[in-house]
Amino acid sequence: SYVLTQPPSVSVAPGETARITCGGNNIGSRSVHWYQQGPGQAPVLVIFYDSDRPSGIPERFSGSNSGNTATLTISRVEAGDEADYYCQVWDTTSDHPVFGGGTKLTVL
Amino acid sequence: EVQLLESGGGLVQSGGSLRLSCAASGLSFSTQAMSWVRQAPGKGLEWVSGISGSGGTTYFADSVKGRFTISRDNSKNTLYLQMNTLRVEDTALYYCAAGGTAGTAMDVWGQGTTVTVSS
Numbered sequence: 001s002y003v004l005t006q007p008p009s010v011s012v013a014p015g016e017t018a019r020i021t022c023g024g025n026n027i028g029s030r031s032v033h034w035y036q037q038g039p040g041q042a043p044v045l046v047i048f049y050d051s052d053r054p055s056g057i058p059e060r061f062s063g064s065n066s067g068n069t070a071t072l073t074i075s076r077v078e079a080g081d082e083a084d085y086y087c088q089v090w091d092t093t094s095d096h097p098v099f100g101g102g103t104k105l106t107v108l
Numbered sequence: 109e110v111q112l113l114e115s116g117g118g119l120v121q122s123g124g125s126l127r128l129s130c131a132a133s134g135l136s137f138s139t140q141a142m143s144w145v146r147q148a149p150g151k152g153l154e155w156v157s158g159i160s161g162s163g164g165t166t167y168f169a170d171s172v173k174g175r176f177t178i179s180r181d182n183s184k185n186t187l188y189l190q191m192n193t194l195r196v197e198d199t200a201l202y203y204c205a206a207g208g209t210a211g212t213a214m215d216v217w218g219q220g221t222t223v224t225v226s227s
Contacts (some may be wrong), residue, residue: 004205033213035153042203042220043145044155086153090211095197096167097208102152 002091004100021072022087041108110134117221130187132219138182143208146200158209
């Protein structure tokens with residue numbers, strides 16, 4: 001099945017920009033969704049279809065997708081952004097969603 | 109406001125069965141595809157199963173195929189996951205989510221219900 005690769009952890013200082021990558025074979029040809037999961041909380045959709053933001057998600061969250069890498073970018077990082085982030089695509093071969101392994105964002 | 113409320117989790121012995129429920133409100137349930145996603149303790153998200161709005165199309169992860177059944181009662185706005193022949197490795201927090209089939213995002217999630225399978 002299709003494999004998505006995320007770095008286990010990313011650290012950034014408050015006010016800086018965090019970039020979380022999601023690697024996959026020709027992932028640029030697929031639609032990528034991103035989820036944020038705070039400690040002890042359910043996941044929340046933060047980006048869908050590569051770069052669209054659900055209502056209520058700050059403009060600081062943005063997404064891009066090209067080639068073999070999709071990227072979630074969080075600008076002006078705040079302490080409240082500290083969470084696990086997961087990318088997800090639809091695997092057309094197996095006909096089901098696939099999640100990346102998740103990236104823990106630490107705000108220093 | 110869209111809300112999803114899972115129930116039915118618990119402690120069960122290996123080989124046993126459980127049925128999870130997910131009560132939905134605030135959305136057009138009968139036209140909304142739904143999914144179950146689980147998270148083992150300290151691990152990442154794993155999609156388990158999905159179902160179309162009508163219930164006519166279902167999807168299963170290889171890890172649960174043949175053991176789990178997904179269904180829905182659109183008259184009750186409720187999604188179900190029947191889990192049979194449970195294994196220790198099925199131990200996880202089970203979330204229901206709106207969406208997740210045919211490439212769509214899972215845009216609303218419940219708080220989850222815990223399933224523990226003992227040996």
